[in-house]
Amino acid sequence: MRKVAVVGMGHVGATVAHYLVSGGFTDELALYDTNQAKVEADALDLRDAMANLPFHTVLTVNDDSQLRDCDVVVSALGKSKLVDTPDHDRFAEFKFTRTQVPLVAKKLVDNGFHGMLVDVTNPCDVITSMYQKLTGLPKNHVMGTGTLLDSARMRACVGDALHVDSRSVVGFNLGEHGNSQFTAWSTVRVLGKRVLDLAKERNLDLADLEERARQGGYMVYKGKKYTNYGVATAAVRLTNALLSDARTEMPVSNYREEYGTYLSYPAVVGRDGVMEQLHLDLTPAEEEKLRTSANYIKDRLKKEEARSLAAEAEN
Ligand SMILES: NC(=O)c1ccc[n+]([C@@H]2O[C@H](COP(=O)([O-])OP(=O)(O)OC[C@H]3O[C@@H](n4cnc5c(N)ncnc54)[C@H](O)[C@@H]3O)[C@@H](O)[C@H]2O)c1
Numbered sequence: 001m002r003k004v005a006v007v008g009m010g011h012v013g014a015t016v017a018h019y020l021v022s023g024g025f026t027d028e029l030a031l032y033d034t035n036q037a038k039v040e041a042d043a044l045d046l047r048d049a050m051a052n053l054p055f056h057t058v059l060t061v062n063d064d065s066q067l068r069d070c071d072v073v074v075s076a077l078g079k080s081k082l083v084d085t086p087d088h089d090r091f092a093e094f095k096f097t098r099t100q101v102p103l104v105a106k107k108l109v110d111n112g113f114h115g116m117l118v119d120v121t122n123p124c125d126v127i128t129s130m131y132q133k134l135t136g137l138p139k140n141h142v143m144g145t146g147t148l149l150d151s152a153r154m155r156a157c158v159g160d161a162l163h164v165d166s167r168s169v170v171g172f173n174l175g176e177h178g179n180s181q182f183t184a185w186s187t188v189r190v191l192g193k194r195v196l197d198l199a200k201e202r203n204l205d206l207a208d209l210e211e212r213a214r215q216g217g218y219m220v221y222k223g224k225k226y227t228n229y230g231v232a233t234a235a236v237r238l239t240n241a242l243l244s245d246a247r248t249e250m251p252v253s254n255y256r257e258e259y260g261t262y263l264s265y266p267a268v269v270g271r272d273g274v275m276e277q278l279h280l281d282l283t284p285a286e287e288e289k290l291r292t293s294a295n296y297i298k299d300r301l302k303k304e305e306a307r308s309l310a311a312e313a314e315n
């Protein structure tokens with residue numbers, strides 16, 4: 001029996017839940033939200049979908065006892081309207097998410113959860129780290145979707161430019177799921193070639209493609225004030241890799257000792273979480289960008305914590 005929980009049934013959580021149910025990816029699905037009416041309504045709506053689906057999924061709502069034997073918990077709680085800032089800074093949500101994550105982590109610990117934790121909640125790398133510290137789960141059992149989404153955006157931009165399916169583009173965006181991420185072009189391959197070589201042949205403006213991938217989230221957010229399909233698909237892909245012991249190589253937020261933080265770097269993901277960490281042959285310039293991104297995550301966390309503590313002391 002496969003059992004998944006989704007904590008936070010907003011735009012992202014509800015889309016994750018629907019994809020899990022419609023894909024028949026889990027036998028049991030435990031749904032949680034502080035907004036009882038919303039999560040109950042979603043469960044009813046999903047139940048109504050099931051009569052026309054080839055799969056049955058057992059649904060529960062806000063039942064903490066379900067957490068004990070969940071294989072995977074997906075954290076999608078948040079308040080995404082806080083990210084409505086000119087620079088689409090994911091840290092804008094931290095003042096809210098930093099207060100909620102400890103409550104959820106305590107619930108997980110109190111109910112004996114010992115499975116895999118997938119974080120979507122922003123700021124993704126920092127929240128993933130918080131979950132790991134607060135739950136005491138092994139570092140390789142706690143992951144963030146990280147740049148799995150940003151890499152998909154980059155692959156889509158490159159695919160569009162070359163008129164090929166994004167699945168035919170391989171390669172990674174690395175670092176923070178945020179503005180300090182970058183595309184490691186040395187890892188990107190398409191049409192049997194390194195994109196760095198193809199770029200000259202086909203007149204590709206890689207800097208422009210990279211910026212479009214980085215701004216991809218903002219472009220979607222600008223139109224509807226949230227993003228859901230891209231990230232939910234990334235979260236479910238990661239969940240499925242965990243459930244099925246797929247041992248798939250994917251760029252997720254995982255703890256890298258040499259950078260002293262969670263950040264996105266490809267890892268092999270299977271039943272035991274992050275089962276192997278890759279070591280890419282990055283160029284010196286890419287290495288430098290990764291270090292800068294790692295330092296940004298660490299510095300920003302320190303600053304935001306100090307700011308939040310000062311604000312709490314004032315109140
Ligand atoms: N990592 C990524 O790539 C990525 C992409 C898109 C969105 N996100 C993040 O995902 C999160 C969810 O986004 P959204 O658009 O669905 O937000 P949303 O504001 O639509 O919904 C958040 C939901 O979380 C619930 N919630 C809040 N605190 C909770 C708690 N303690 N326990 C249970 N539920 C709780 C709220 O009631 C709400 O229903 C945000 O942090 C957002 O920034 C991440």
